[in-house]
Amino acid sequence: MEFLSYFSNVFTFTNLTILLFGTVGGLLMGAAPGLSPTMAVALLIPFTFKMSPEQGLIMLGAVYTSTVAGGAISAILLKIPGAPANIATVMDGYPMAKSGKPKEALHYCFISSFIGGVIGIFILIFFTPVLAGFALKFGPSHMFWIAIFGVTVIATLDSNSIIKGLFSGAIGLWLATIGYDSVLGVERFVFNPIFSGGINIIAALVGLFAIPQVLSMLEDKQNISDQFEMEKRSLFQSIVYNISRIKALAVGSISGVIIGLIPGAGGQIAGLVSYDQIKKISKNKENFGKGEPDGIIAAESANNAMVGPSLVPLLTLGVPGSPTAAVLLGGLLIHGMFPGSNLFTVYAETTWTFIDSLLVAQLMMLVFGLYISGLAKYVIKTPQNYMAAAITILAIFGTYSVQHNFADVIVMLFLGVSMFFLSKFGFTAAPIVLGLILGPIAETNFTQAKIIADTQNGIFSYLTSGPLNLTIISLCIISITYGFITEMKKKKND
Amino acid sequence: MIEIKNLTTVIITITLSILLAFVSFTGGASEAYLFPKIITSTMIILSTLSLLFYFFEKNQKIAKINMIKLSVYLILIILFILFGEILGFYFSATLIFLIICYYYSENKATKVIIYNLLVTVFFMLFIYFLFSVLLKVQVPRFFLF
Numbered sequence: 001m002e003f004l005s006y007f008s009n010v011f012t013f014t015n016l017t018i019l020l021f022g023t024v025g026g027l028l029m030g031a032a033p034g035l036s037p038t039m040a041v042a043l044l045i046p047f048t049f050k051m052s053p054e055q056g057l058i059m060l061g062a063v064y065t066s067t068v069a070g071g072a073i074s075a076i077l078l079k080i081p082g083a084p085a086n087i088a089t090v091m092d093g094y095p096m097a098k099s100g101k102p103k104e105a106l107h108y109c110f111i112s113s114f115i116g117g118v119i120g121i122f123i124l125i126f127f128t129p130v131l132a133g134f135a136l137k138f139g140p141s142h143m144f145w146i147a148i149f150g151v152t153v154i155a156t157l158d159s160n161s162i163i164k165g166l167f168s169g170a171i172g173l174w175l176a177t178i179g180y181d182s183v184l185g186v187e188r189f190v191f192n193p194i195f196s197g198g199i200n201i202i203a204a205l206v207g208l209f210a211i212p213q214v215l216s217m218l219e220d221k222q223n224i225s226d227q228f229e230m231e232k233r234s235l236f237q238s239i240v241y242n243i244s245r246i247k248a249l250a251v252g253s254i255s256g257v258i259i260g261l262i263p264g265a266g267g268q269i270a271g272l273v274s275y276d277q278i279k280k281i282s283k284n285k286e287n288f289g290k291g292e293p294d295g296i297i298a299a300e301s302a303n304n305a306m307v308g309p310s311l312v313p314l315l316t317l318g319v320p321g322s323p324t325a326a327v328l329l330g331g332l333l334i335h336g337m338f339p340g341s342n343l344f345t346v347y348a349e350t351t352w353t354f355i356d357s358l359l360v361a362q363l364m365m366l367v368f369g370l371y372i373s374g375l376a377k378y379v380i381k382t383p384q385n386y387m388a389a390a391i392t393i394l395a396i397f398g399t400y401s402v403q404h405n406f407a408d409v410i411v412m413l414f415l416g417v418s419m420f421f422l423s424k425f426g427f428t429a430a431p432i433v434l435g436l437i438l439g440p441i442a443e444t445n446f447t448q449a450k451i452i453a454d455t456q457n458g459i460f461s462y463l464t465s466g467p468l469n470l471t472i473i474s475l476c477i478i479s480i481t482y483g484f485i486t487e488m489k490k491k492k493n494d
Numbered sequence: 495m496i497e498i499k500n501l502t503t504v505i506i507t508i509t510l511s512i513l514l515a516f517v518s519f520t521g522g523a524s525e526a527y528l529f530p531k532i533i534t535s536t537m538i539i540l541s542t543l544s545l546l547f548y549f550f551e552k553n554q555k556i557a558k559i560n561m562i563k564l565s566v567y568l569i570l571i572i573l574f575i576l577f578g579e580i581l582g583f584y585f586s587a588t589l590i591f592l593i594i595c596y597y598y599s600e601n602k603a604t605k606v607i608i609y610n611l612l613v614t615v616f617f618m619l620f621i622y623f624l625f626s627v628l629l630k631v632q633v634p635r636f637f638l639f
Contacts, residue, residue: 024519050629163544167507170537174514177530186526189517218567218598219560385598387565389591390617395622396574398585401631406579425503426558442528449523 003125006352009054010360017355018055022062023364026371029063030070030082032387035213036322037067037083038430041210043391045202045331046398053335053347057354060331062361064324069113069305069365070372076105076296085303088271092288092295096306099291103230107238108293109300110369112249115242116301117362119253120260120308125355127261127309131316132341137464138317140448141463145472147442150319152476153262154326155431156483160490165483168427172435173442174194175199182440194407201330203288203399203412204436208429209327210395211416214388235370245297251278260322261312274302308358314353315339318441329437334402504541504548511537567595582636588618 009015029040040063048056071082076093089109096105138146151173155165178189180196190196242249255274278298280289288295310322318339320326329339337343343351399412419429453462463469515534521527570590578586595610596602625631 045627050612070621157558163501163540163547167511167537167540167544170533170540171510174518174530174537175535177533181526184524184526185523186522188521188526188530215567216562218594219563383599385595386613388598389594392594393587393591393617393621397583397625397631397633400583400633401625401629404632406634409578410575413575417568420514421559424559425506447525448528450528 002129002348002422003352003356006349009349009353015055015058015353015357016360018051018059019062019361019364023066023361024368024372026063026066027070027073027365027369030067031073031372032082032382034066035082035387036209036324037085037390038327039072039209039213040067041324041327041331043394043398045205045327045334046402049202049334050404053337054350054353056331056335057350058357059353060328061358062364064328065117065304065307065358065361066365066369068307069110069117069300069369071115071371072109072296072300076109077102085271086299088275088299088303088408089276089296091299092290092292095289096291096293096296100231101233101291103233104238104293105291105296107233107235107370108242108296108368111239111242112252112301112303113369114362114366115249116253116256116303116305117307118359119301120257120305121355121358121362122308122312123257123261124308124315124368125359127312128315128355129344131312132344134338135316137468140445140452141466142447142468142472144442144445144463145469145476146319147319147438147445149472149476149479150317150438151431151442152434152435153319153479154323154400154467156479160266160428160487161426162480162483163433164426164488165428166480168422168429168431169435172432172437173439174435175432176436176439177443181447182444184485194410198410199411199415199436200399200403200405201437202334202402203408204415205327205330205433206395206399207412207414207416208419208433210391210418211413212423212429214391214395215417215420217384217388242297243294245294245339248278248294248297249301249345251281252301253305255298256302257309258322259302260309270302270306271299274298276362289463304362315343318343318438320434322369323433326430326434326437330433333437443484500548500551504545507541507544511541567594570594579634580636583633584618584622585636587621588614591617 010019026037026040029035031039041060042062044060048059068085071086072089072093074080074082075086075089076097079090079467081087081090093109096102131259151169153353154165155169156162161327176199178185178195187196252274256270257274261269275295275298278294279285282288282292282294284294286294306322310320310325311328313319314325314329316339318329319327321363332339337347395412395416396409399409400406402408403475419427419432423429450459451463453459456462464473502520505614511534515531515538518527518530518534552557570593574586574590591614592610596607599606625633
């Protein structure tokens, strides 16, 4: 029950203010179509650089939690999911709003998000220290394979083509080698002085996630239709009904927790799997797609229940459970905090305060989410050209503010525009980002492993011997095989 | 409008992997180049696989890029990279914001232009307050701003 002893840290004026801004801002950003949780967290990382690690993580955690829930607002009111995690919410949320019950649909969305979210965070609280203790047994070879596993998993799950996903991951790993080698101190691939310090993670995060989104907004502008008028609906009535739908809540929360724990999966998969499951076991199958509350409850409890568990592999092994968690890893690293047991010993206060703040953020998300829906319609209606201009300027100033270096801005814009074109070729940003973040971990451990292996039977034997190495290698193979099978099935269905 | 076919993607993948492999293998003999060499070798294997899969692919997907629509934004980005530091961040950012709002707006009536101007001024004031006042970031400036 160590988490309870740091609870009071959350309730300081500064931390509560940060939580409030993070939650409300996250809900509004999530509501805006095109602003995904990953992009929102990436855009905010430069601001957290000026904060203490504790405050920075509280802000990022609150935004992560609330953008996922906020995305349901536009899913229900506009039929446009605010984030990929809300795709399943559209299926019954929009028909329910169309049938004159938009407020009721929003009530179910936030209440089930809260319930799912709290369950997910308790999983994070109880699983993380156990796994972090286990991670202490890891040597250089294991850490090398864990980093490769992280890239493999994101590459297979966040991409339509496994080869393109793996190729993107490899691009990220290669980009991470630019600059000085951390073990041998050799300068590599510095074709221009702007690359002498390597690729700045924040510049890469902002560029890869924000600029392609801006270009997509300008390329295909979406016409925002008129809003629904909110009906009169008692919140108490919604809470009672929501709690009575135990089956939908259980299916959503359990699916969310399991999918969150699988590295690389994410809210989109959690929402869709739980929707599919509840539809299969429901007595009212024919009502799904026509405004069935269970559809919203299962999908929303799942995508928020995924948030906490997605941080378990991240905080213990450095393997993110979702693309947004991958960006959050960048937030940890810029404060000099590396995933593993150190987070629960050296940085215990910061880590537990962050985890505790996620619980408070869930409560704030519930309270403000229910009342913010009215305000969110103004954000939803913001013309895409204003949104694109604002994101561009925020990306430029935010990137510059980290190191006061114009080169970072150039790198950010270059990577962003390149990513937009790469996305047209079927490549995705998440594997590149993860390759860039996990690249130094993979390379440092590989070099250390090689130094040790040179005194033994050679690097190949060192990297492939021992049950732990073989287990992680098997997981890499399973994830690639799973990706291939899924891709083949998808192509067959097309 | 630029059309991207599957073959273009394969060619880009192969070219990129060969280019990065060339740079990695000719970089030097130091052990520091071992890891990049392994990565680029993997990239060559993956791009070769993508070429093989291309021949078995039945559904040819075509992606499109509306370059005419995006050209103004891309030119603004290039101009900012070239002159942003000289012209100052606030000055160039104001121009970028204003041009994006105007060019990508469907309605170009005088009323909308005035509205765009007001939005730009308020947004830039917000940026100034956030970065210069609150975060105390010293950005490159041009004359007064």
